[in-house]
Amino acid sequence: MNEKLWSIARAGSKAIFIERLKxxxxxxxxxxxxxxxxxxDKWARHGFDYEIKSDHIINNMSECFNNWIKDERDKPILTLLEHLRRKVIVRFSEKCDELxxxxxxxxxxxRQVLTTNEKKGRKLQVYHGMGDCMRQ
Known part of the structure; x- marks a missing residue:
């Protein structure tokens, strides 16, 4: 059933969508x-705007979050929230230690990005503009 639901959501054309829905x-x-x-148009690929260039239905952030809470998902809501609170505190603490x-x-x-751009920038030549004329 789950596979059929996803195949319907991922259908790229209305004809395939209807076929899979049947x-x-x-x-x-x-x-x-x-x-x-x-x-x-909110959940099926064929209904998305054609100007959108990505065919992903689920974004990476939601996938990461769902993976992060997978062990607590079946718990009651208050227990889930308490586990999430603790996870966030531990993560902040670890990041502070790293900093x-x-x-x-x-x-x-x-620093790596800055150094790379600095090296690329050395090859560039700067032109100063004064009004309509350019000078080196």
Whole structure:
């Protein structure tokens, strides 16, 4: 059932969407009714704006978050929230410890990007503009 739902959501054309919806309808009419409660342009790929260049339905942030809470997802809501609160506190604490170990005022990744751009910038030639004329 789960695979059929995802195949419907990922269908790139309306014809394929309808075909897969009919296949799901053979198994469960309730599932089709449940799906069609929401407008297709909110969840089905064929209904997305054609100018959108990404065909991903789920974004990376939600996937990461869902993976992060996977062990607590089946717990009652208050227990889930307490576990999340503790995870956030532990993560902040770990990041603070990492920052204290830094010898630089910026992160290593930012330093790497800055150094790379600095090296690329050495090859560039700067032209100063004065009104309409350019001079070297």
């Amino acid at each position: 296949l799901l309808g053979e198994d469960s009419k309730e599932a089709v009714l449940w799906l069609m409660k929401e407008p297709c 204290e170990k830094l010898k630089d005022s910026i992160t290593p990744y930012a």
